[in-house]
Amino acid sequence: MTHDTIKHHLTDALLMAYSAGTLPEAFSLAVAAHISMCDECRARLGAFDTVGGALMANCDAAEMSADSLGATLAKIDLAEAQPVERNVTADGGVLPAPVRAYVGGDLDAVRWRPVGMGVKQAILPTKGEATARLLYIPAGAAVPDHGHRGTELTLVLRGAFEDKVDHFGPGDIEVANEDLDHTPIADIGEDCICLAATDAPLRFNSWLPRIAQPFLRI
Amino acid sequence: MEPVKVKEEKEHPGLEWSACILRIRETRDRAAFAALFRHFAPRVKAFLMRSGADAAMAEECTQEVMAAVWQKAHLFDPSRASAATWIFTIARNRKIDALRKMKRPEPEDLPWGPEEEPDQEDSLALQQESEKLEQAVAALPAKQRDLIEKAYFGDLSHREIAEETGLPLGTIKSRIRLALDRLRHAMK
Numbered sequence: 282m283t284h285d286t287i288k289h290h291l292t293d294a295l296l297m298a299y300s301a302g303t304l305p306e307a308f309s310l311a312v313a314a315h316i317s318m319c320d321e322c323r324a325r326l327g328a329f330d331t332v333g334g335a336l337m338a339n340c341d342a343a344e345m346s347a348d349s350l351g352a353t354l355a356k357i358d359l360a361e362a363q364p365v366e367r368n369v370t371a372d373g374g375v376l377p378a379p380v381r382a383y384v385g386g387d388l389d390a391v392r393w394r395p396v397g398m399g400v401k402q403a404i405l406p407t408k409g410e411a412t413a414r415l416l417y418i419p420a421g422a423a424v425p426d427h428g429h430r431g432t433e434l435t436l437v438l439r440g441a442f443e444d445k446v447d448h449f450g451p452g453d454i455e456v457a458n459e460d461l462d463h464t465p466i467a468d469i470g471e472d473c474i475c476l477a478a479t480d481a482p483l484r485f486n487s488w489l490p491r492i493a494q495p496f497l498r499i
Numbered sequence: 500m501e502p503v504k505v506k507e508e509k510e511h512p513g514l515e516w517s518a519c520i521l522r523i524r525e526t527r528d529r530a531a532f533a534a535l536f537r538h539f540a541p542r543v544k545a546f547l548m549r550s551g552a553d554a555a556m557a558e559e560c561t562q563e564v565m566a567a568v569w570q571k572a573h574l575f576d577p578s579r580a581s582a583a584t585w586i587f588t589i590a591r592n593r594k595i596d597a598l599r600k601m602k603r604p605e606p607e608d609l610p611w612g613p614e615e616e617p618d619q620e621d622s623l624a625l626q627q628e629s630e631k632l633e634q635a636v637a638a639l640p641a642k643q644r645d646l647i648e649k650a651y652f653g654d655l656s657h658r659e660i661a662e663e664t665g666l667p668l669g670t671i672k673s674r675i676r677l678a679l680d681r682l683r684h685a686m687k
Contacts, residue, residue, distance in 0.1 A: 293679055294672070301651040302591045306601045316606035323606065327579070332682065333591060334584030335633040336651050342541030343548055346558050350536050354529070356566040378607035408601050 283320050284452035291315055291322050292456055295434075300329035305411035310379060311434040311454065311478040317377035318436075318452035375439050380476060383407070384415075388474070393417055400424060411480040418442065418467040418475070425464070431481030433457045435465070440473030442466060513626045516582035517575075524572035532569060535582070540565050543590045549652040550594050560597050564590045578621035581629035635685035643678035646671060 291299075291312060298304045299312040316323045346352075374387045383405040384390050393401035393415075401417040418424060420440070434456055441450040444463035449455055457463065467473035519535045522528040543564050547557040567589050575585055595603045636644065649663075661668045 293676070297650060297675070297679075300591075302595045302599070302603065303650070306604070309601075310604040313604040313606045323609075326606075327584075330580070330588055331584045331629055331632050332636065332647070333651050334581060334587040334629065335636040336648055337542050337546045337587045337590065338583040338633055339637055340542045340545035340549070343544035343554075343557070345541055345544060345561070349540060349558065349562060350533060353536065353540075353562040353565045354532075356562055357569045360566070360570065379604040382604070 284318050284450075286450055287319050287321070287452040289447070289449060289453035289455060290319065291325070291454060293325075295456065296322065296326055296329050297332075300326060300333055305409040305480060306407040307405075307409065307411035307413035307478040308432075308434060308480070310383065310405070310407060310413050311436050311476055313379040314377045314438075314476055315436050315452065315454045317379060375474065377438070380405075380415075380438070383413070391415055398422060398425075411478055413476065413478045416473075416475045416477055418465070418473040420467055420472050421469045423464050423466045430459055431479065434478045436476045438474045438476060440471040441468040442473050442475070443468065513581050513583065513629060514577075514622065517577040517622060517626070520568070520572050520575045520582055520585070521577065523569055524575065535568065536565055539568075539582070539586050543586065546587075546590055546652060547594060547598075549648075551598055551653075552594075556597065560593050561590075564593050567593070578618050578625055581626055583633075584629060631685065632682065635682050638685070639678055639681060643674055643681065646674050647678050650675060 295304070295308070295312055299309055304312065316326055374381070376384060376387050381387055384403070391403045393403050396402050399419040399422050403415045405413040405415065407413050415438075416424070416435075418440075434454055435449070436454045437449050437451050439451060441448060442465040443449070444455075444465045446455065446457075446461070446463065449465075516535060516538065519528075519531040522531040523535075540561050544557045544561040547560050548554065552560060564586070568586060571589070575582075580588075592603050595601055636647070639647070646664075653659075653663075661671055664671070666674075
């Protein structure tokens, strides 16, 4: 389910941290979902994995315990080859496979909760300090004007939105930090579905969402 | 049984490791596995210890990583990753699971799997790139290499590296960027 029209890609810092395995789970999910849709970032990730392999290959060898190889062969004999499970999107599906694993199915399995003004969300069960949610923004509607204390990754899965930075279509990912206050507005033609990951609560700029924030868990 | 070595394997030792994994995949070759184990297991263990595992945990995880190499050999594609890269990704995933106790969401697979007969030219080209990168990593100035290693091994965010090294966050980001630019340049 790759898209040739992607203009907004992952940063080197995010790709390197994903390759190193140091990102919070919610951010890893957004990165894995974008790579599922973007061949360019998949290739760049390959380069960062190669850096990791080169660093490991350059490590001074550690001393292994006496019968390490024998113990490993015993493990192999206990559990033979694992079956191949293909991690691919169902035909015509909207959610990339890593997102579907958290939802337990495609779009029709998402348990949406309204958050006001037609916007709906579904929080995904990730561990750690960052959170991931699916957002459903009706065509032409806006997510309330907000800023960020930390980093927010927003990946478009269907439809498109626009904020003061640019226009974001399917597969595009916006990497927002604390410098950005924005009001994402969905395109008029189609409802917009996004995956958003944040490592700190959003900061709403008007009083109504601010009061509602503890209830919305955003 | 002495494995047949083609000329490229002698010139590019990495290709020999790829060939070992293919022999595991095709004939469950224990001699090939033993050779692979002797070379990579001590490096996987060193990587895990530098990531914060104690010696006993690193030993146990290394055995699991190497057992996974055997079990997943049918998924290895030498035209897409060198043996070192592929084993690194398995060790990295074990680290996230055992040390960070988190799940690791993976991108979906490409619609095609590894080919039965991997393309020799593609495998060779990929091996040459990987070797160039290994040399470029080894040739990085000490400060840049140290930061890249901390970022990969240390289970540290940039902010935590800042606290550990006393360097401001901006300096760390620009040094890592410099190191990446240098690696990219070395690849050209």
